[in-house]
Amino acid sequence: MSGERHEVTAPSFVPDTALPEPVLVERAQDGDDSAFEILLRRHQDTVYRITLRILREPGDARDAAQEALITAWRKLPTLREPAGFGAWLRRIAGRRALNVLRARADTDPIDEESAPDLPGREPDAEVLAGDLREALSRALSGLPPSQRTCWVLREMEGWGYEEIAEVVDATPTAVRGRIHRARAHLVKALAPWR
């Protein structure tokens, strides 16, 4: 429905894509899939950014985002507060990405308790001049799934401890501890760039 038509025919008419979010959420909860589609288009970039930041691999991130959005549809009737849809969806995305990381860790020989340090070789001048971001990415892949998820959600997405705790199924105190350990690992890995 175009904006022009809105203005010409009925001043009170609101095109669906401009509806307030709680209205769209309630309609989607009723089974209105076109309302759900509008919500997905509003939130898809955020959901994908979260799964990409945690997984750091576009193919896996897309799969995780897709599964998160489908999970959201199936669980939507259980959402109590329509105004909290965005935060609720973000938590589903974080949880989905964490599960993918854990599945990877089961197949890769990474121990959840003791993250291996990066190989201790001195970076040469070329690497030093190279991308710090790339180094961070490598260092992150050395972290256990939950530590990595906690750190990304805190430092890159700016979440609070309570919200992260819900995603990783731990207490806020445990989340704080994991972020601390992750940060210590990353600080060490990036030491050559100091």
Next chain:
Amino acid sequence: MALEPPDDNDDLLPCGNGEDALARHLMAGRTTDHEAGCAHCRSAARDLEPLISVLREPPDEETTAPVGLVDDVMRIVRSERRNTRTLTLGGAGPGTTEIRESAVATLVRLSARDVPDVLVGRCRVRRTPDGLVVSLTVLVVVGTPIVEAAERLRRTVRALLEERLRLAVPRIDIDVTGLVEPG
């Protein structure tokens, strides 16, 4: 490792400042007077520097979802329609006419577009011996007299269901769940 002690309950620096608080301040580019002067904080800040600098770097471009993501999701969503209950409509026949409750809800919402200053969210219909009971949640534009707006909505919805579907509508329950700014 310069950052101690690594305890789950307590990640304070030796000076008592929180490591996370220091990281937050460094990221915001606003350290406290204590942090600027304290040797422990300055040492921790030096350790954190590469990490903070990469976090503060703006991304090359905004991350956007891959093309087709929503379409793929919607294909699955549409294959899982959850409400397929139907209402049987009258008529001379022979044969029966049925309508899905979801289609009735869509009709109700479309009719509500003609009612100024209200937005229909949820729409549930329930068959009773007396006819169709409708429950709606609505948002009302700030400043609108709510009772009058609800009355207009009730009249419009009842007229639609009775005229188009020839269903008796003994009651329409309206739950105003919030207010919205005009525009």
